Amino acid sequence: MCCVAPAFAASADFAIDKAAGQACPNLHQDFRCGIHQDLRQQGFVGCTVFDCFGAGQRVAQVTFGGRDWRQAPETAKQMFDVFAVMRQLHELLWYLTEALNLAPARPIHRDLRTLLDRTEALTRYAPEAVLELDVAAHRQDVDVLLKRTSELVRAPVRGRRTDRRGADLIGARLRGADLRGANLRGAYLIGADLGRADLGLADLIGADLRGADLRGADLGDSIFLTQFQVNAARGDENTRLPAALARPPHWTAAGPPPGRALLPISQRRGGVRPRRR
Structure with a gap:
């Protein structure tokens, strides 16, 4: 269903255009993906x-x-x-x-x-x-x-809790930030630097973490974080995740070089943005 029903456009996430209801050319007759093991390398990051x-x-x-x-x-x-x-x-x-x-x-x-x-x-x-x-x-x-x-x-988090529901934090510099108990529902964190940030008990429902730098960040007790949000981000062996989530295979041990990520044109400020939750 996921390889047929949705439409997608050639972009940083997909290598080709595909109309809704049209089968992806990589979908085999047995309904298996022909490039499942190499989706990122083949330009189909969106599928992951x-x-x-x-x-x-x-x-x-x-x-x-x-x-x-x-x-x-x-x-x-x-x-x-x-x-x-x-x-x-x-x-x-x-x-x-x-x-x-x-x-x-x-x-x-x-x-x-x-x-x-x-x-x-x-x-x-x-x-x-x-x-x-x-x-x-x-x-x-x-x-x-x-x-x-x-x-x-x-509630147990003491002091003032950050409330950035639906906030535009694209490319934001939040390295080492204390975001314990933060409300980040639906926040745009595309390409944000969250390295070594403390996101304990933070609400991340619907937050867009595409390209976000999570190296060394603590998300172990964050709530409503999905595997596919994690897959969309960058991290390393020092990134702490909830027990139910797996460390993505594309996260390297050392992680990419330090510095802010350069977002694809389609994801920069003013480009196409995802639906808010």
Whole structure:
């Protein structure tokens, strides 16, 4: 699904243009990627930082009962439209599950569980019903609890906590900064220098970390940080990550030379910017 449904344009993230619903030329007939081991080297960095949170498997195997869009092309358009909705639902499932694993959020665990069950139920709808869902309204309900979770988790941090929700921090110099308990929801941290910064208990939901320098940074207790946010950044063996996340293979032991990263033109200030959460 991820190799067919979304559109992408030739840029620093993708080597070619691809229209929505068009299969990537690197997708084989057995649905395997022909350059999976060399995506970055082949100019498909965007593929390494995209996550459907399992929505593709759900749509293909459950919603459409294992039907193949190649063998049943009449299902393709509806399947891809459903995938776009399902990905949002699965993203919410991931965040709700993460919140339920945070002990400080115990006072609202019952509410979180209720919304998790409700969201899970939506993913079992028939294709036509999925396409009629008001996902934006449901997301707002979930966001209320996720914000409350964030407040509960960050509460123990003493002193004034940094609040940079949705802030433009592209290329910002934050090396060694004390960002414990910071609210960085949806912040643009593209190419930011966060080397040796302390991000303990920081809320990083939706933060754009593409090209951010995390060498030596402490993100071990940060919350709502996904594997694909980490994959989009640069780090080294001294970068501390949450236990559930893996150190990306492209992070070298020594890391790149010191200094600010030069962003691709498409990612510099004024260029194309991602959707806020």
